[in-house]
Amino acid sequence: MSSPARVVVVGNPNTGKSTLFNALTGGNARVGNFPGTTVGTNRATLQRPGGPVELVDVPGTYSLAASSPDERVAIDAVLGTGRAPAPTALLVLADAPRLVRSLYLVLQLIELSVPVVLAVNLLDEAREAGIDVDLAALSADLGVPVIGTVARQAEGVLAVLAALDAVLADPSSATPGPLHPWTEAMDTDCDAVSATLPPHLAAQGAPGTPRGRAMGRWALLSADPAGRLPGEDKALPAIVVARRDALAAGRDLEAELVGTRYAWLDARRASWLGTGMPPSAGGWSERVDRVALHPVAGTAMFLLVMGLTFTALFSWADPMIGAIEGLFGWAGGWVSTGFDRWIAAAPAAAGVLVILRDLTVDGLIGGVGGVLVFLPQIALLFLFLAILEDCGYLARAAHLADRVLRTAGLPGKAFVPLLSGYACAVPAIMATRTMPRRRDRLVTMMVLPLTSCSARLPVYTLLIAALFPATIAGFVPLRPLMLAGMYVFSTLLALIAAVVIGRTVMAGRAEPSLIELPPYRVPGVRVVLRTVWARSADFVREAGGIILVATVLLWGLLYFPRYEPEQLLSGPEIAAAAAQGEDLDALIAPLALERSFGGRLGKFVEPAIQPLGYDWRIGIGLVGAFAAREVFVSTMGVVYGIGADADEESAALRDRLRAERRPDGTPRYTPLTGVSLMVFFAIALQCLSTLAVLKKEAGSWRWPAFTLVWMNALAWVAALLVYQGGRLLGLG
Numbered sequence: 001m002s003s004p005a006r007v008v009v010v011g012n013p014n015t016g017k018s019t020l021f022n023a024l025t026g027g028n029a030r031v032g033n034f035p036g037t038t039v040g041t042n043r044a045t046l047q048r049p050g051g052p053v054e055l056v057d058v059p060g061t062y063s064l065a066a067s068s069p070d071e072r073v074a075i076d077a078v079l080g081t082g083r084a085p086a087p088t089a090l091l092v093l094a095d096a097p098r099l100v101r102s103l104y105l106v107l108q109l110i111e112l113s114v115p116v117v118l119a120v121n122l123l124d125e126a127r128e129a130g131i132d133v134d135l136a137a138l139s140a141d142l143g144v145p146v147i148g149t150v151a152r153q154a155e156g157v158l159a160v161l162a163a164l165d166a167v168l169a170d171p172s173s174a175t176p177g178p179l180h181p182w183t184e185a186m187d188t189d190c191d192a193v194s195a196t197l198p199p200h201l202a203a204q205g206a207p208g209t210p211r212g213r214a215m216g217r218w219a220l221l222s223a224d225p226a227g228r229l230p231g232e233d234k235a236l237p238a239i240v241v242a243r244r245d246a247l248a249a250g251r252d253l254e255a256e257l258v259g260t261r262y263a264w265l266d267a268r269r270a271s272w273l274g275t276g277m278p279p280s281a282g283g284w285s286e287r288v289d290r291v292a293l294h295p296v297a298g299t300a301m302f303l304l305v306m307g308l309t310f311t312a313l314f315s316w317a318d319p320m321i322g323a324i325e326g327l328f329g330w331a332g333g334w335v336s337t338g339f340d341r342w343i344a345a346a347p348a349a350a351g352v353l354v355i356l357r358d359l360t361v362d363g364l365i366g367g368v369g370g371v372l373v374f375l376p377q378i379a380l381l382f383l384f385l386a387i388l389e390d391c392g393y394l395a396r397a398a399h400l401a402d403r404v405l406r407t408a409g410l411p412g413k414a415f416v417p418l419l420s421g422y423a424c425a426v427p428a429i430m431a432t433r434t435m436p437r438r439r440d441r442l443v444t445m446m447v448l449p450l451t452s453c454s455a456r457l458p459v460y461t462l463l464i465a466a467l468f469p470a471t472i473a474g475f476v477p478l479r480p481l482m483l484a485g486m487y488v489f490s491t492l493l494a495l496i497a498a499v500v501i502g503r504t505v506m507a508g509r510a511e512p513s514l515i516e517l518p519p520y521r522v523p524g525v526r527v528v529l530r531t532v533w534a535r536s537a538d539f540v541r542e543a544g545g546i547i548l549v550a551t552v553l554l555w556g557l558l559y560f561p562r563y564e565p566e567q568l569l570s571g572p573e574i575a576a577a578a579a580q581g582e583d584l585d586a587l588i589a590p591l592a593l594e595r596s597f598g599g600r601l602g603k604f605v606e607p608a609i610q611p612l613g614y615d616w617r618i619g620i621g622l623v624g625a626f627a628a629r630e631v632f633v634s635t636m637g638v639v640y641g642i643g644a645d646a647d648e649e650s651a652a653l654r655d656r657l658r659a660e661r662r663p664d665g666t667p668r669y670t671p672l673t674g675v676s677l678m679v680f681f682a683i684a685l686q687c688l689s690t691l692a693v694l695k696k697e698a699g700s701w702r703w704p705a706f707t708l709v710w711m712n713a714l715a716w717v718a719a720l721l722v723y724q725g726g727r728l729l730g731l732g
Helices: 017-025 069-079 096-111 123-128 135-142 157-169 184-194 210-222 237-248 253-273 284-292 297-345 347-372 375-391 393-406 412-420 425-434 438-450 454-467 478-503 525-542 544-559 571-579 584-595 597-604 606-612 616-624 631-639 651-659 671-683 688-698 702-728
Strands: 005-011 030-033 040-048 051-057 089-095 116-121 146-148
Touching (some): 005 069, 005 096, 017 116, 017 525, 040 157, 069 210, 096 135, 096 210, 096 253, 116 135, 116 157, 135 146, 135 253, 146 157, 184 210, 184 253, 210 237, 210 253, 237 253, 284 297, 284 393, 297 347, 297 375, 347 544, 375 393, 375 525, 412 425, 425 438, 425 688, 438 478, 438 702, 454 631, 454 671, 478 671, 571 584, 584 597, 584 616, 584 631, 597 616, 606 671, 631 651, 671 702, 688 702
Parallel strands (some): 005 089, 089 116
Antiparallel strands (some): 040 051
């Protein structure tokens, strides 16, 4: 049985590509990652008269000179560069109101000698703007079928399917090849470059052929200044030589490649657009932009929209998070009850069954719950991002933030991930995919964990309530000021870190973002929901396994080795506890934790953390915090016999921390210790989930390892300076 024909749906962002895909497939599509990446694509198989057709919807791109991971997926799918089969045909979308700009990508695709069907979408917007697109003239000039569509209303869908059927039956009818001649010098450069392309790219076309020269033009335009192609480690000497020779001859290759195509388009613009004029100034979109892009009013609007997003991630997700925790708590209780019955029925195997019960309930079920508990925030983040992007506001917000963030070495598109980091670094790191430059993505990902995520809040709340008075001077509310100060501290530190990393490890300036301002539109519900589903599935599939394994390993550190009560308490102590009705498990838990592998690790690191004002008990809490920072609170509850269910609101745990004394009778935990510990938590990278996602998005363990080292080293130094400096000032 032969493979189905493969049709890739490609076009500029904001042209309604996914909407047309949904209309063609009836929403019957599956979501999956592009091979070798974490970027999702939509696929559906259509049963057509000529046989099955696989339709693949890839992320939008403005040209074949790819920059962001999303765009590179689109380019790889179009070129068939080895990570996916080469397309049988391309369904390309153009934007009717902005036709000439959209046709630049169409020219590049036609040059590849792949059959093309062109759908000119958003004809309704063009009509409203007085633009009359002559589809017949456009088809005659391009040499490919051209169909007018309004994807939101399913207008032209049947005609698109019919055109695809015809092209798949006769590919030569839609494969005109290059539409205009190139200079002899350009052809020579392209032949030289295509002859030295890596094997998986050279297979796309022999030097001297139209396809081979198209690949050469792609390489010349896509390579970075050092001559490296996207995704390739080694520079291509032929590209460097071609650029050097062109410069010596007074030629600008980039201007020549881009300018020649636009000159051909501009020469024919009038025959395609009739007498219609582009939208005039003063439309409702322009009137909204007078507010949205205003330095003062636009900033206020931006803060309002982002505040709503931040509130949703921080607060609205709580009921869903609580429901997930409740569900897994119920599942853990149900499984635990079942194991208890088995233990009662088979006392000889009780030891093994207890370990299996605890592994299943606390390790596996708790680990899966620890993965899925992030889903509400991730889903809400991408819901807001999809809505803001589809309606056209996200580009405006990035434009406003660009000037401010560039002072810290970051582009405007970094503002959404940075803001999202205050809720959770996991979805925030995933949100960096929208940033074009890898350097900017890496810098943003490396400073994102410094933003005070919601997992730090329980730690701050516990320490502030336990170690600081409610007011100072009788009326100044100290605790709210302390909490606000930690958020200000983390914000300033993240910006400073971006400046330092951007000028040292990732040296390079943040280039001004060329941000297109699309027209405002009503978001497509189906497209938005599909985006949310795809991004959420990415997290579970790509990072969930790592998080689950790491959580189970950490559980093992804090659980083993196992001890009998008689090994931890003397006979009289056990008898006294029973006589007083004390919970024996509560007495044993802190002693077992102290002697566990995690407890031994806490004691092992005690010499390193003593200068910060910490002891081995806090060391155990820091080990537990690697599963999730908020685990520090429940771990400290176990250490002090309060119980694993202790939280930041636990008065018993607060009282115990206040009352804890050193052998000399001085308080073990002072306000200075609290400040030192909060500074440590504000800086240190302890979250396994963050490391797992960082590894997936960075593509290797190199950058997560570097981030782990520099953040934890900085946390240690900062906490040391706070504690020892405070002691020198007589504050300890």
